[in-house]
Amino acid sequence: xxxxxxxxxxxxxxxxxxxxxNHGYLSEEKREAIRKVIEExxxxxxxxxxxxxxxxxxxxxxxxxxxxxxxxxxxxxxxDSVLEARxxxxxxxxxxxxxxxxxxxxxxxxxxxxxxxxxxxxVLTQKHMSVIKKRKAPIVVVGQQLAGIPCVYHDxxxxxxxxxxxxxxxxxxxxxxIGALAQDRAVGQERRRAYCDAVKDAGLPxxxxxxxxxxxxISSGREKAxxxxxxxxxxxxxxxxxxxxxxxxxxxxxxxxxQVPRQMLLxxxxxxxxxxxxxxxxxxxxxxxxxxxxxxxxxxxxQMEKDNIPxxxxxxxxxxxxxxxxxxx
Amino acid sequence: xxxxxxxxxxxxxxxxxxxxxNHGYLSEEKREAIRKVIEExxxxxxxxxxxxxxxxxxxxxxxxxxxxxxxxxxxxxxxDSVLEARxxxxxxxxxxxxxxxxxxxxxxxxxxxxxxxxxxxxVLTQKHMSVIKKRKAPIVVVGQQLAGIPCVYHDxxxxxxxxxxxxxxxxxxxxxxIGALAQDRAVGQERRRAYCDAVKDAGLPxxxxxxxxxxxxISSGREKAxxxxxxxxxxxxxxxxxxxxxxxxxxxxxxxxxQVPRQMLLxxxxxxxxxxxxxxxxxxxxxxxxxxxxxxxxxxxxQMEKDNIPxxxxxxxxxxxxxxxxxxx
DNA sequence: CATTTGAATGAAATCCATTTCATATGGAGA
DNA sequence: TCTCCATATGAAATGGATTTCATTCAAATG
Numbered sequence: 001x002x003x004x005x006x007x008x009x010x011x012x013x014x015x016x017x018x019x020x021x022n023h024g025y026l027s028e029e030k031r032e033a034i035r036k037v038i039e040e041x042x043x044x045x046x047x048x049x050x051x052x053x054x055x056x057x058x059x060x061x062x063x064x065x066x067x068x069x070x071x072x073x074x075x076x077x078x079x080d081s082v083l084e085a086r087x088x089x090x091x092x093x094x095x096x097x098x099x100x101x102x103x104x105x106x107x108x109x110x111x112x113x114x115x116x117x118x119x120x121x122x123v124l125t126q127k128h129m130s131v132i133k134k135r136k137a138p139i140v141v142v143g144q145q146l147a148g149i150p151c152v153y154h155d156x157x158x159x160x161x162x163x164x165x166x167x168x169x170x171x172x173x174x175x176x177x178i179g180a181l182a183q184d185r186a187v188g189q190e191r192r193r194a195y196c197d198a199v200k201d202a203g204l205p206x207x208x209x210x211x212x213x214x215x216x217x218i219s220s221g222r223e224k225a226x227x228x229x230x231x232x233x234x235x236x237x238x239x240x241x242x243x244x245x246x247x248x249x250x251x252x253x254x255x256x257x258x259q260v261p262r263q264m265l266l267x268x269x270x271x272x273x274x275x276x277x278x279x280x281x282x283x284x285x286x287x288x289x290x291x292x293x294x295x296x297x298x299x300x301x302x303q304m305e306k307d308n309i310p311x312x313x314x315x316x317x318x319x320x321x322x323x324x325x326x327x328x329x
Numbered sequence: 330x331x332x333x334x335x336x337x338x339x340x341x342x343x344x345x346x347x348x349x350x351n352h353g354y355l356s357e358e359k360r361e362a363i364r365k366v367i368e369e370x371x372x373x374x375x376x377x378x379x380x381x382x383x384x385x386x387x388x389x390x391x392x393x394x395x396x397x398x399x400x401x402x403x404x405x406x407x408x409d410s411v412l413e414a415r416x417x418x419x420x421x422x423x424x425x426x427x428x429x430x431x432x433x434x435x436x437x438x439x440x441x442x443x444x445x446x447x448x449x450x451x452v453l454t455q456k457h458m459s460v461i462k463k464r465k466a467p468i469v470v471v472g473q474q475l476a477g478i479p480c481v482y483h484d485x486x487x488x489x490x491x492x493x494x495x496x497x498x499x500x501x502x503x504x505x506x507i508g509a510l511a512q513d514r515a516v517g518q519e520r521r522r523a524y525c526d527a528v529k530d531a532g533l534p535x536x537x538x539x540x541x542x543x544x545x546x547i548s549s550g551r552e553k554a555x556x557x558x559x560x561x562x563x564x565x566x567x568x569x570x571x572x573x574x575x576x577x578x579x580x581x582x583x584x585x586x587x588q589v590p591r592q593m594l595l596x597x598x599x600x601x602x603x604x605x606x607x608x609x610x611x612x613x614x615x616x617x618x619x620x621x622x623x624x625x626x627x628x629x630x631x632q633m634e635k636d637n638i639p640x641x642x643x644x645x646x647x648x649x650x651x652x653x654x655x656x657x658x
Numbered sequence: 659c660a661t662t663t664g665a666a667t668g669a670a671a672t673c674c675a676t677t678t679c680a681t682a683t684g685g686a687g688a
Numbered sequence: 689t690c691t692c693c694a695t696a697t698g699a700a701a702t703g704g705a706t707t708t709c710a711t712t713c714a715a716a717t718g
Contacts, residue, residue: 012698021675022676025695046381046674048381049381073397076397081425091421092418092419094410247606331703331705343704350706355666356667380705381672
């Protein structure tokens with residue numbers, strides 16, 4: 001069943017059928033005749049032929065570090081809900097945390113395939129920058145700020161500045177920070193910078209030294225908490241860059257009989273279930289992952305539909321959720 | 330840059346270039362000439378044109394209930410790792426728990442788009458069955474057994490039969506079960522059936538009555554635990570169909586000063602972090618989600634590559650992880 | 659030596675829609 | 689009455705590959 005057969009059955013030309021499908025000039029009689037034939041035959045135009053001709057795939061490529069992550073899968077849910085409603089398909093590219101794969105997929109997607117790309121980024125190298133800037137198809141970056149590129153990111157700096165201040169206001173003066181690798185600018189650099197600025201602004205510059213780097217796991221949190229405490233002696237508050245790390249830290253503190261929050265305050269980040277079920281529950285920061293996905297999808301659609309619009313960089317807020325681990329009774 | 334231009338530059342016909350790309354008969358000289366021209370021009374054949382002609386998209390559609398779920402995103406990671414390695418792209422369809430959407434996407438994917446479909450299923454209606462059976466393109470169902478359809482599923486029955494027996498062997502005789510809606514055959518029906526069979530086989534048929542249905546949330550677990558205990562009096566063990574529900578139940582028990590495991594044993598399912606960070610930690614069942622995704626992808630590829638192969642139904646095992654909530658000191 | 663057989667090749671058909679171009683018609687405006 | 693314009697229409701070109709078919713030539717087989 002192709003357009004020619006339909007045309008023949010309806011007694012019109014190919015062009016007429018195409019006009020029917022695309023709402024072009026067409027008399028009422030022909031329109032009706034074609035409608036009838038299509039209904040009877042159940043004809044559906046070949047998407048591939050349409051793509052070949054129009055170069056519009058109605059498909060968006062999403063490149064992400066790993067799908068089985070709380071934040072990423074939530075961003076994805078947001079992206080999907082917007083694109084789905086607009087009739088776009090999603091091509092998924094999971095890089096398994098391999099930054100080279102990101103560039104590879106960008107290249108694959110670029111090569112006549114998708115109408116736009118959303119890149120959920122963690123590490124952005126110099127090479128990324130140049131590749132991204134050179135592309136023609138619309139792109140939106142999620143999770144990292146990238147000057148001059150449309151992006152949606154979280155306010156890591158102020159989230160952690162506020163969080164650190166919250167701790168300082170409780171009277172703590174020997175803080176420690178468990179962070180992440182600096183390669184990840186948002187999570188590794190910005191959060192740490194906020195912690196350091198906050199303690200310095202509070203007149204406690206020495207505290208800015210008390211930082212270690214962990215992986216995003218419970219066991220790493222356990223190890224790094226130990227490392228931190230052994231290196232800098234007893235602290236009175238521990239700020240962790242993720243909930244998982246905070247849970248690991250809590251496990252270590254418990255094993256050493258250090259009471260939270262009585263002897264030490266503790267915070268995490270992410271507002272996953274995990275921080276609300278420990279004893280004590282852990283103070284954390286909520287980001288708006290799903291919303292960031294939605295926002296990114298909208299930004300992308302805007303770029304695709306209108307032309308000559310300004311580059312938008314969207315910074316999303318956060319909510320500090322204070323739980324038992326920072327509340328002194 | 331299209332194939333004709335390359336052909337002209339290399340002084341050969343279109344067909345020769347196509348043969349070069351597809352490893353057909355070609356003399357060494359022409360091969361080299363074409364190679365050179367392609368290298369110089371950076372030519373890449375149009376994927377869309379290839380698809381139009383060959384009807385092979387090198388794309389697999391994955392339909393799932395929601396991506397922001399622990400189990401689903403892990404299955405997805407498994408699917409991706411296999412397909413990625415074989416050069417397939419993944420088209421994602423998130424139904425947001427709407428079974429009608431599943432059929433819709435199946436239809437969309439069917440309409441000349443993907444080489445195969447993986448359906449991560451929760452609810453399978455009669456309509457699903459008939460639609461699935463009528464399809465021509467290969468399909469694999471994950472998470473539910475479907476006689477006569479290639480599928481990969483977890484051994485829900487034996488997992489919960491074993492788990493219930495584990496509890497019974499500890500001397501418990503007043504059990505309760507918090508399950509899920511029967512629409513979900515694997516999670517709702519099979520697990521409950523296993524619980525009921527186990528208590529009956531142990532000579533405690535009355536316990537089979539002690540069941541309620543919850544949603545997959547912590548708060549629902551809290552409510553339903555209350556409901557169960559208020560309806561049937563004090564029990565000595567509670568079997569929950571997910572870790573989240575178990576965590577909710579634990580919260581309720583704590584609020585009532587019922588000691589776990591001293592006064593009541595408690596189990597969950599899923600082996601997510603959440604069951605390993607509560608106090609006490611909760612005994613749970615691990616499924617092999619990522620492996621199920623991998624297996625499904627392999628099954629699909631098999632179907633696509635070989636013909637006339639038997640329908641395979643793959644049942645994957647489980648591991649019971651005994652934590653503090655069932656260990657009496 | 660006659661005859662298969664296999665490798666090598668290009669012209670043309672094919673996949674299936676959209677779009678351009680040329681042409682026709684009826685009505686509005688000058 | 690003469691333009692001009694919007695509507696209506698189909699033939700043919702287009703997008704860019706793969707595949708069939710016919711043909712050639714050389715080597716292998718009997």
